[in-house]
Amino acid sequence: MDAGGTKLLGGVVDADLVVHHRVHRRIHGLDQAELVEKIVDAVEEARSAAPDVAAVGFGIPALVRPETGSVMVSNHLPLDRVPFRALMSERLDMPVAVDNDTNVAMLAEHRAGAARGAEDALMLTLGTGIGGGLLFGGEVYRGSAGAGAELGHIVVDPNGPECPGDCPGRGCLEAFASGNAIGRAGEEAARRSPDSALGKALAQGREVSGALVTELAHDGDELAIEVLAEAGRWLGVGLVTLVNALNPELVVIGGGASAAGELMLAPAREVLSERGLPPNRELVKLVTAHFGGEAGMIGAALLALDLTAPRKVPE
Amino acid sequence: MDAGGTKLLGGVVDADLVVHHRVHRRIHGLDQAELVEKIVDAVEEARSAAPDVAAVGFGIPALVRPETGSVMVSNHLPLDRVPFRALMSERLDMPVAVDNDTNVAMLAEHRAGAARGAEDALMLTLGTGIGGGLLFGGEVYRGSAGAGAELGHIVVDPNGPECPGDCPGRGCLEAFASGNAIGRAGEEAARRSPDSALGKALAQGREVSGALVTELAHDGDELAIEVLAEAGRWLGVGLVTLVNALNPELVVIGGGASAAGELMLAPAREVLSERGLPPNRELVKLVTAHFGGEAGMIGAALLALDLTAPRKVPE
Numbered sequence: 001m002d003a004g005g006t007k008l009l010g011g012v013v014d015a016d017l018v019v020h021h022r023v024h025r026r027i028h029g030l031d032q033a034e035l036v037e038k039i040v041d042a043v044e045e046a047r048s049a050a051p052d053v054a055a056v057g058f059g060i061p062a063l064v065r066p067e068t069g070s071v072m073v074s075n076h077l078p079l080d081r082v083p084f085r086a087l088m089s090e091r092l093d094m095p096v097a098v099d100n101d102t103n104v105a106m107l108a109e110h111r112a113g114a115a116r117g118a119e120d121a122l123m124l125t126l127g128t129g130i131g132g133g134l135l136f137g138g139e140v141y142r143g144s145a146g147a148g149a150e151l152g153h154i155v156v157d158p159n160g161p162e163c164p165g166d167c168p169g170r171g172c173l174e175a176f177a178s179g180n181a182i183g184r185a186g187e188e189a190a191r192r193s194p195d196s197a198l199g200k201a202l203a204q205g206r207e208v209s210g211a212l213v214t215e216l217a218h219d220g221d222e223l224a225i226e227v228l229a230e231a232g233r234w235l236g237v238g239l240v241t242l243v244n245a246l247n248p249e250l251v252v253i254g255g256g257a258s259a260a261g262e263l264m265l266a267p268a269r270e271v272l273s274e275r276g277l278p279p280n281r282e283l284v285k286l287v288t289a290h291f292g293g294e295a296g297m298i299g300a301a302l303l304a305l306d307l308t309a310p311r312k313v314p315e
Numbered sequence: 316m317d318a319g320g321t322k323l324l325g326g327v328v329d330a331d332l333v334v335h336h337r338v339h340r341r342i343h344g345l346d347q348a349e350l351v352e353k354i355v356d357a358v359e360e361a362r363s364a365a366p367d368v369a370a371v372g373f374g375i376p377a378l379v380r381p382e383t384g385s386v387m388v389s390n391h392l393p394l395d396r397v398p399f400r401a402l403m404s405e406r407l408d409m410p411v412a413v414d415n416d417t418n419v420a421m422l423a424e425h426r427a428g429a430a431r432g433a434e435d436a437l438m439l440t441l442g443t444g445i446g447g448g449l450l451f452g453g454e455v456y457r458g459s460a461g462a463g464a465e466l467g468h469i470v471v472d473p474n475g476p477e478c479p480g481d482c483p484g485r486g487c488l489e490a491f492a493s494g495n496a497i498g499r500a501g502e503e504a505a506r507r508s509p510d511s512a513l514g515k516a517l518a519q520g521r522e523v524s525g526a527l528v529t530e531l532a533h534d535g536d537e538l539a540i541e542v543l544a545e546a547g548r549w550l551g552v553g554l555v556t557l558v559n560a561l562n563p564e565l566v567v568i569g570g571g572a573s574a575a576g577e578l579m580l581a582p583a584r585e586v587l588s589e590r591g592l593p594p595n596r597e598l599v600k601l602v603t604a605h606f607g608g609e610a611g612m613i614g615a616a617l618l619a620l621d622l623t624a625p626r627k628v629p630e
Contacts, residue, residue, distance in 0.1 A: 063594070072594065120459040132560065136451050143562025144435040147595050153559040155590075157473055158552045169555060169590045237473045240484060241556060244468040245447065247458025275470075275484045279378070279387065280462050 001043065002059045002101055002296030003027060004256070005076030005128030006179075009294065010042050012050040013301035017112055019294070021049040032078040040091050056094055057304030059101035059296040060084065061131060063147050069098045072147070075165045076129055097303035101125070102149060104299030105254050105289065106133025106140055111302060113290030114252045122248045123289070124151055124235075125255035125296065126264075129165065130174040134246075152178065156237045176234035177264070179210030179257040186213035186227045197221035214260045225263060232264035236271025243284050244277045254289030254296075261288060316357065317374045317416055317611030318342060319571070320391030320443030321494075324609065325357050327365040328616035332427055334609070336364040347393040355406050371409055372619030374416035374611040375399065376446065378462050384413045387462070390480045391444055412618035416440070417464060418455055419614030420569050420604065421448025425455070426617060428605030429567045437563045438604070439466055439550075440570030440611065441579075444480065445489040449561075467493065471552045491549035492579075494525030494572040501528035501542045512536035529575045540578060547579035551586025558599050559592045569604030569611075576603060 001010040008025040023042045027035055039058075047053050062074030062084075069085025088096045099107075106123045109115040115123070115135060123133035132151025134141040142148050152174035153167055160171025164180065175181055186209075190202035197216045202208055217224035239251060253265065265286060272281050289295040316325040323340040338357045342350055354373075362368050377389035377399075384400025403411045414422075421438045424430040430438070430450060438448035447466025449456040457463050467489035468482055475486025479495065490496055501524075505517035512531045517523055532539035554566065568580065580601060587596050604610040 120463075134561075136456055137454070139452070141451055143595070144564040145562055145594060145598050147592075147598070148435075148560070148562035150559040150562075150592055150595070153592050154469075154556040155552055156470065158471060167592055169559070169592070172559075237470055241469040242560070244465040244484070244487075245463070245557070245560075246449075247460055247463035247465075249459040277462075277465055277468050277482055277484070279460060280458070280465070283460050283462070 001039065001056060002104070002294075002300055003039065003061065003077065004101065004296075005061055008039060008042055009297050010046050011294070011297050011301065012046050012053060013298065013305075015305060017298055017301070019297075021046055027077070030078070032082065035078060036087065036091070039088070043092055054095070054308040055304040056088065056092060056096050057104070057300035057302065057307075058084070058088065058096065058098040059104035059300040060098060061101050061129065064098055064100050066099070066142065066146055069096070073166075075167060095304070095307045097300075097307050099300075099303060100131070100149075101296045102131030102133040103140055103142065104303060105131070105291075105295035106135055106252075106299070107302055108291055108295045108299035109252050109254070109289055110135055110138075110140070112298070113295065114287045115250060118249050120246070120248045121250050121252060122151065122242055122246065123252040123254060124238075125289075126178060126253065126257035127255040128179050130178045131255070151238075151242065154238055154241055156234055156241075173234065173238040177231045177238070179255075182210035182213050182227060182231050182257060182260075183208055185230065186210070186224065189223050189227050193223050196223035198223045198227070210257050211259075214257070214263070217260065217263050228260050228263040229267045232260075232267030233271050235264060236268035236275075239268055239272045239286070240276045243272060243280045247280045248284055250285040250287055252287055252289050254292065256293045258288050258292065316354065316371060317419070317609075317615055318354065318376065318392065319416065319611075320376055323354060323357055324612050325361050326609070326612050326616065327361050327368060328613065328620075330620060332613055332616070334612075336361055342392070345393070347397065350393060351402065351406070354403070358407055369410070369623040370619040371403065371407060371411050372419070372615035372617065372622075373399070373403065373411070373413040374419035374615040375413060376416050376444065379413055379415050381414070381457065381461055384411070388481075390482060410619070410622045412615075412622050414615075414618060415446070415461075415464075416611045417446030417448040418457065419618060420446070420606075420610035421450055421455055421567075421614070422617055423606055423610045423614035424567050424569070424604055425450055425453075427613070428610065429602045430565060433564050435561070435563045436565050436567060437466065437557055437561065438567040438569060440604075441493060441568065441572035442570040443494055445493045446570070448567075466553075466557065469553055469556055471549055471556075488549065488553040492546045492553070494570075497525035497528050497542060497546050497572060497575075498523055500545065501525070501539065504538050504542050508538050511538035513538045513542070525572050526574075529572070529578070532575065532578050543575050543578040544582045547575075547582030548586050550579060551583035551590075554583055554587045554601070555591045558587060558595045562595050563599055565600040565602055567602055567604050569607065571608045573603050573607065
């Protein structure tokens with residue numbers, strides 16, 4: 001189960017990482033009790049489709065204590081200080097594993113995806129917010145208190161807008177290149193240009209989300225393309241910082257907003273190749289997640305598989 | 316021997332890390348041949364004071380291949396593609412070790428200084444430029460090609476000035492908080508305020524360097540204090556990025572410009588505590604290098620000691 005700030009995506013995943021059954025829930029704006037019920041309900045739906053499910057893994061957008069599976073803090077879901085693993089084990093009566101959503105996405109890409117074999121890599125998951133994953137020396141790096149890899153909260157413009165959510169920062173990458181940020185920028189652009197496809201969609205009362213901007217950009221709307229390009233250039237500024245500081249072999253871009261693909265990545269690469277330090281900028285590969293928007297779900301399943309069976313794919 | 320972009324500081328260091336004899340050379344603006352002669356000369360001076368010297372370690376402001384001790388690229392000295400270790404071994408007829416100056420400073424602080432016992436720590440050396448050191452899981456992290464930890468080249472303002480030297484970036488931390496940047500900002504401030512101590516120093520024909528600004532600030536000149544505070548606030552923006560992304564236990568501030576001490580660190584802390592993500596911002600300690608501006612020299616000596624004797628201080 002991969003819970004983002006907006007949606008829950010779950011699946012029944014076998015030891016070969018084949019997904020047999022998917023479940024979806026919208027979890028935006030729920031209070032804590034509603035959220036817990038919604039998650040339990042999603043797991044039960046998956047179990048009813050595959051009664052031999054042996055364990056559940058969760059990726060959640062939160063700072064999770066690895067030893068206890070308890071949430072320290074979550075910026076996108078009402079889970080602060082919830083003993084998540086204990087609560088879910090009791091409700092589901094099954095072995096439960098939980099980790100930060102981007103850590104599990106990084107794990108999936110490292111064990112079986114785009115970062116397979118890499119020693120030093122970064123992952124950015126562009127979703128409602130932006131999550132980060134770090135791999136150093138072939139191991140997922142969690143920071144001294146498990147609060148590392150908040151790569152959505154590197155500063156790309158100190159005079160930029162206040163970072164949404166509970167982050168007290170200004171001009172964080174998340175404020176410019178997340179799905180939410182793309183939606184906000186898309187809505188502003190739609191108001192300025194009512195004749196664009198984006199403007200017409202707004203006039204028709206559609207919610208201008210990152211997903212809508214991406215859809216219209218893929219359909220060829222110039223305005224939507226420019227909105228994604230601008231987000232991509234900000235992503236590029238963030239990559240200059242990360243690639244200069246950490247010299248990764250590769251940066252994996254995942255999450256729902258990565259559906260924009262080269263519409264964001266090409267402008268990001270351009271900024272990186274112009275402003276990044278040699279040789280770091282030449283050495284790094286910028287790739288999309290092998291598991292796309294499902295990296296978090298697959299990584300959560302890997303946590304669950306680790307609970308039930310010897311590891312199939314060596315780390 | 317610790318070579319910065321401006322000065323070489325060397326010393327005869329025993330196995331207890333006591334410094335018995337120091338040598339200084341100014342190495343700014345030399346061509347490659349002059350630089351090599353100056354370095355050899357400094358080593359010979361130290362050796363004549365202590366004929367039992369058994370090996371030489373160098374910290375240099377360059378990207379160094381760990382296996383060969385050859386320089387890939389140096390932004391501050393004319394050493395690009397110089398096989399430094401081989402060249403110095405031949406010239407000095409002694410065992411030679413070499414690494415990036417900030418990596419060796421990090422090593423010194425980790426083995427015997429402010430970061431002793433730390434698992435996850437960062438180091439920023441504020442000198443002519445800004446170097447960086449990273450410690451993850453108790454090991455110095457070098458990046459996938461040894462080019463990591465260029466923490467002076469994280470972007471703090473994408474619309475800021477072009478980064479000096481060979482960096483193609485804009486608004487890097489180094490352009491705001493290095494000794495050179497403080498000198499430039501000090502000179503501008505001195506021109507605006509001829510009645511300040513800084514303005515008078517400029518009128519007397521003194522070069523407005525980071526060291527002069529720091530000296531006058533310690534003497535109480537309000538303008539110099541404000542120049543350091545502004546550099547400190549930019550340092551704080553950089554720390555927000557690094558502390559959010561990497562969740563270190565501590566950040567060690569070293570290098571010559573760290574002589575400004577709390578005049579820079581207090582404003583930096585203020586920005587971090589205002590804009591950094593909890594819990595990262597509360598958990599991190601911001602400390603000055605135990606070895607001050609000599610961390611690089613001590614770390615270089617540790618490299619040399621590792622060549623000659625079993626390790627005295629366990630890593």
